[in-house]
Amino acid sequence: MLDVAVIEDSAAAEASLNPMRARMLAELVDPQSATTLAGKLQLPRQKVNYHLRELERFGLVELAEERRKGNMTERVMRATAASYVISPTALAAVQPEPARSPDRLSARWLLAVAARLVRDVGELITGATRARKTLATFALDGEIRFANASDRAAFAEELTASVAGLVARYHSEAAPGGRDFRFVVAVHPSTKPASPPTPANPPTPAPLEAPHTEENPWDTPGPTKTNSN
Secondary structure (H helix, E strand, C coil), X not given: CECCEEECCHHHHHHHHCHHHHHHHHHCCCCEEHHHHHHHHCCCHHHHHHXXXXXXXXXXXXXXXXXXXXXXXXXXXXXXXXXXXXXXXXXXXXXXXXXXXXXXXXXXXXHHHHHHHHHHHHHXXXXXXXXXXXXXXXXXXXXXXXXXXXXXXHHHHHHHHHHHHHHHHHCCCCCCCCXXXXXXXXXXXXXXXXXXXXXXXXXXXXXXXXXXXCCCCCCCCCCCCCCCC
């Protein structure tokens, strides 16, 4: 089973977004028969079998093993991945295109770049899997806490200069046998974890100051706005 798989087909995406089928995929991280799954979901086995056939048709579940039970053969199914990501390719007509309006300070442009990342890496994984080759990728993920907006802007300016220096050092336009790679550098505010359930008799909260909002947290002082892919 894969840790994560990319769904590129629109019909497969539609099948996975069905709430019952999505729940089945979550349950089938552990191999189960239709009978066992029907008991957990409190559904008729015939209905579970129908949904399993649809999921299998789109490659979202697969046969784990077959067991003989008396005069019958029981099929034990499992999900093909522990989690799934739907590629923008599934909505090809309306998928975002970063080249339309590049703006490194725009959160929506960042979203378009991230969507392209999902699409491209998904296609590369599919091709590498078919060719039985290893895909060369690299990623960093972390968090940083800035003291103020000025530090955020200074960090962005220094990061831009550092990346530009690395590109100038290692980029080789005419290298024989070379291969193009795309790199993406992104910074965004961290999201907070979900709040715990409210107790039956919650304490009276202390007064809170009105939140301070910013039109763009990367506004001045900061780097000069440039177009970039």
